[in-house]
Amino acid sequence: MDAFFASVELLRYPQLQGLPVVIGGSRHTPEDEAALIARWGGLEQIPLEAFPRLAGYVGRGVITTATYPARQFGVGSAMGMMKAARLCPQAILLPIDFVRYRTYSRRFKEVILSLAPVMEDRGVDEVYIDFTAVPGGQEEGGRALAARIQQAIHAKTGLTCSVGVAPNKLLAKMASEFQKPRGISIVQPQDLEQLIWPLACRKINGIGPKADARLQALGITTIGDLAACSLPFLVQHFGKSYGAWLHAAAHGQDERPVVTESEPVSMSRETTFERDLHAVQDKAELGAIFTRLCERVAEDLVRKGYAGRTIGIKLRYADFRSVTRDMSLDHFTQDAAAIRRAAGLCLKRVPLQQRIRLLGVRVGALVAWENGAPRDAGEVPVASHRSRPSDPFTAPLF
Template sequence: MDAFYAAVEQAAKPSLRGKPVIVGGLGPRGVVATASYEARVFGVHSAMPMAQARRLCPNAAYLTPRFGLYRRVSEVVMGLLRELSPLVEPLSLDEAFVDLQAGGAGGGAGRWPAGAARAVGERLRRDIRAATGLSGSVGLAGSKMLAKIASEQAKPDGLVVIPPGTERALLAPMPVRTLPGVGPATAQTLRRAGIATVGEIAEAGEAELVRLLGRAHGGALYAMAQGIDERPVVAERDAKSVSVEDTFDTDLTDRARIQAEIARLADRCVARLRAAGRSGRTVVVKVRSYDFSTLTRSETLRGPTDDPAVVREAAARLVEGVDTTAGVRLLGVGVSGLADFTQEDLFAQAGAAGLPGARPPEPAPPPAAGRAGSGRETEAVRHWLPGLDVRHTRYGPGWVQGSGLGRVTVRFERPGSPPGRVRTFAVDDPELEPSEPLPPWDGQVSEPAIRPNVMSSSEAGAPAPGTPSP
């Protein structure tokens, strides 16, 4: 999918279409999750510090991510891919590999004719646009590595086929970082040896690469430099852990606040665990200090659990043993050792039954001030984040453009409507409420057209343009 998060926001917010949009963390330490193509013209890209993005593109719309909505759109796209083949390997919400041969939709056994593959790819792109209103780019090739490269070349909103026999000529001038498994350290090792392109890797020979990088890594890179990638498309990847983390705008030093944040993160982690229908045996806490040094602590329970009280207590014990006096920049809570069943905590069971000597269940802590939640929690805090959905009793659905000084600015529009009018309210206006996001196809297509399709790649998008000050 093309600039996925930003594209979803532009499709759902008519006033942002054709304008620079940037999605990500909006605090002083936030980073860009994705930027629209209009914002990329100014040099903004994903993983860039948000403060730098604001300097490069001050008139963009800067929006808080709405991951629930992005997942809904992603499910529609992945459904189209699974109509094409049972072998679909999602890499993220907006990118996946599809094994066309397993689907047998156009080539049957053996190689696909390039024309048949192209026809399936074009049909996929049409179906994605019809179902979601968004564009995707498709790369078709004989291996995962080459299909990924083709999809990047196809961006935005295009299709590229790499015919068999052309792989080496295509790869030769590309930088070594193009190949999977070549990170900064490997690239530096190759550069010291005078190897800067994929063609030079192939010319160096397997023996030289094994000498430089070791047998496994050197041999794999030599094969890939010649266009050989035997990795299969894997339909199901079993998650090994579930975790959540937050970076704070200012370093935390207060122990009570740190414990409250750990408890809140533990509850979020368990909610995600339960949503996946899993339980876990090991609780992990991550602490990043003011100087970016990071440590983790873990505790293994007697059996798998999805009880929030059990995870909160374990996380609290773990963070209690960490020195946080110098300041904490990031906290995280995770659960690993996943299982599909739960061995209930005996003490928790005893507490629920009111047995003598049992621990009473620990109540969930109140939300930290200044953090937006959902439902009544959001209403109490009245912290309106740019990009989030609202509904007004008189004016209907809209989204927050900005807030501050006790006021909140809302643009009233919805997917498929003309650009809407902007109005400003007091942050505690009783007629203004948080609401569920409307999908980008709302008002566009009566029903997403889920029809068979191909293999697609995507990327994280960028923030939205021109968020006015309140």
Template sequence: MRGAPTILHLDMDAFFAAVEQAAKPSLRGKPVIVGGLGPRGVVATASYEARPFGVHSAMPMAQARRLCPNAAYLTPRFGLYRRVSDVVMGLLRELSPLVEPLSLDEAFVDLRAGGLEVGSAREARAVGERLRRDIRAATGLSGSVGLAGSKMLAKIASERAKPDGLVVIQPGTERALLAPMPVRTLPGVGPATAQTLRRAGVATVGEIVEAGEAELVRLLGRAHGTALYTMAQGIDERPVVADRDAKSVSVEDTFDTDLTDRARIHAEIARLADRCVERLRKAGRSGRTVVVKVRRYDFSTLTRSETLRGPTDDPAVVREAAARLVEGVDTTAGVRLLGVGVSGLADFTQEDLFAQAADVLHTGRPRRPAPPVEPAAAAGEVSGNERRWLPGLDVRHARYGPGWVQGSGLGRVTVRFEEPGSPPGRVRTFAVDDPELEPSEPLPLPTAQPSEPAIRPKVISSPDTEASAGTSSP
């Protein structure tokens, strides 16, 4: 454990929803929910205005609509989120070369590796406040920052700082801070572990320490029990690891209605295999193990895998392997989700020379090269006989300029014409096949938010924890 709070954890506040509010002036200060909009979609992010209604991430979208019917429900724009994330991660790398991204909106930073003089909570807080100011200036968004002597405590600190705040946990105060917290605060404690501990009369982190290591090993097994006892004392020796290498690439889709037709299932598997290879190629990687995931009507989930002779990025090879794998799964009762993945990644491809030789031997000619992987159709392009316009996505009209889709149906599409930094715009309705309306790329976010009442987090006051909340953002 470090003697100074030199590990920083940044968690952007309601990131996807906040980006949408920054890009769409009419949504600022209003409930915004981003996620899958189909019958089986789930919430990816809910803005802070939506959370008092009980909406949270990973909730079924249908339930969110019942709880908060007047919210704006938007399709994710991952390309825009990734661009904003790149700006934020760039600011983190200015602090230190040791940055460990956990997702688009969350990362650990080892300040000591950046040579920053952070010997006290006051110096750590100054670094965190400067970072929050820089993020707001560059993106117009807010982030919550935690600083501590370990990754576990830095993440706990950022959770306590939300939204738009900063908490510093001084080394030496960990046990007193953790003691009253629920056991679910600790990493690796899920519902099953929490229930086992509850049955034994253990509900808080302090009670884990009181129970002792031997009792935890008896309840949870040696590895889990020992690790939990160590963390409950505030001890976490995990280093910040930069540029964690991806171990697999995968894609999956949940279907609005269960699939029972085998031909349709094989067609979806082929489509998913092509999307997976497209991602693989964009990453400059290949892989040797193909994995198929099938979630059936009763939510039971099966995975099947096949290891090839060598790494490949050939879509035909991945499609064939995935088809063989799904053929061995009983799907007669219905399938709600399918997925295709490739693992065992490498930076090169190794042609299957034996298979090519076999093709020459049996057919007199080498295997034909696979057709190129086609990118997935963008929303707004023709689907069947009608163009599809998904809520939240960007459009441009020849006469009215840039805007975004508010909704569509019955052959009509409603568009609000506004852009980042503009006043709230007007709404107009068009036929879905209006030749003057076309999909558009997202416009850049403004570099500073217009002045609005900020959502002010609760300031955490503790003799062992230094905190500030929303006090240094412009």
């Protein structure tokens, strides 16, 4: 989907079309919306000068997404809002409304499923679709069906999307970014040299900043450079598995199927603080936040019907360095108190001298859970070597 959260907001505030808009900071509430309607007679009646501007933002929030006019100023997702305010102070700032975004996410996916039922859900705003057996799916190399999907989504939701059509998921993902917004891009195997090889290695989904830095240190800056490397060379520098994957990806090879049903591997909750907190000086406040994160993860597990046995924590310090720790229990749980105890043990294993700007809790190694037991007893793995029944820490720090 094209700038999905921002596009959903523009349906609510059509007067903001064509303007730099960022989504982030506070959360939208029905009470706030009711007050705006009462004051202005309708959300679409709010004058532009009444909207808050990014220049006035003070805090530690990050941008969730931005409209394309805002992106022209260098503003993007996950950027600190104070930094974004320096780049585009005139941008309009809107609160986040995840309930509304999830509603529109379900709507556009229902449209797709009505036309092409083999769909892999990749989050709130992205899917993979297998055109292979869909009637008309091969017309014009897939362009005809892609256009029908675009038109149907717009007719049903008012939103636009960009579609990449290719022989596999790796190339389709890359192609979907070629002509945003409202684009349809088709990549065939014979197009690799012209369309894919000139791109930076980071355009391959799976090459992160660290791997890219290592590639650049070897003089490999484009996908074409990567494709020119021999398999033994890449295995020597990146290991057998990742080196082989790099070699295949550079040549446009990807055998992953479109998966229509999948189970989550973990659930997590995290929060960024309004100010940096210290483990000793702000112990009470951190403790309350930590407990609430564990409770929210437990609530998610219960609501969605899962339990897990790998408990982990994530910290981001004031200097933006991040650390994670986890441990595996010898049993599955969806209990908040048990998650809190295990997460507290993980917390004991990280340095806490610096102030902290973010704290998160994660539960992994999930199984479907019902009435206090796995839905399928065959799903339950044995305890792994990561279990720590004799962990020396007996109480959480916070």
